[in-house]
Amino acid sequence: MHDKEIIEKARERVIEAISQNMNLYGVTPSVGRLWGLLYFQNQPMSLDGMKHELEMSKTSMSTSVRSLMDINMVDKVWVKGSRKDYYEVQEDWYQTFIDFMTIKWRNGVIINVSAIEKSLHELNDLLENENLSQELEMEVKSDITKLHQSLEYYDWMNRLVDKFESHEIFDFVPKKR
Incomplete structure (x- = not known):
């Protein structure tokens, strides 16, 4: 197994656990997976980037991001030179x-x-x-x-x-x- 595969596997394990844990508190697993994905990013992501990574529809991504914003787990951020909306997790x-x-x-x-x-x-x-x-x-x-x-x-x-x-x-x- 290559180093990059080990990192991805380790991240996926944590993302899955977060997703299951959030589900206990009434947050759908897909929203939990999105938060986990954003948590491991080192930069903000656009809806298109999230859609590509999680293979979900843009509408579903938008709804999931809105859900995370409603509970203050994701912030919308400005990225210089882009008109798209970008999002990042609250890391605290x-x-x-x-x-x-x-x-x-x-x-x-x-x-x-x-x-x-x-x-x-x-x-x-x-x-x-x-x-x-x-x-x-x-x-x-x-x-x-x-x-x-x-x-x-x-x-x-x-x-x-x-x-x-x-x-x-x-x-x-x-x-x-």
Whole structure:
């Protein structure tokens, strides 16, 4: 096996692992493969270059790049003398993790808190119903208690996300230098 083949095989192994790992977090394997490809590039790539390397359609490449940009894993960069759009990865793995996870976590918190608040409003309105049986009143009060407990969790989750975004997390779990 030639040196270049060894390098390609080593890169492919890591790209495949990254792709599988990202799939665990709701990112399609093809998007994960694209990020892995960009990670090993020593220069920004155009959509045409990505298309050629991964043998995917330009539309699929564009959608994948947009997905990576939405989670702050890829940046659009300017290349002197070219009109094409070029892209490169954020090479700080810590920041990539922070951006990716906090975007996912915040979205989850927003969706769940919104549902909980709407349900709390409806349940509190139901408690005002004078015709509510004692059994149903106890059930509603139990649900309200559970929902308030869940709001405490989501408050904690927001504070955790804040610690990641402010990098205070590194005070508790330092980066190795």
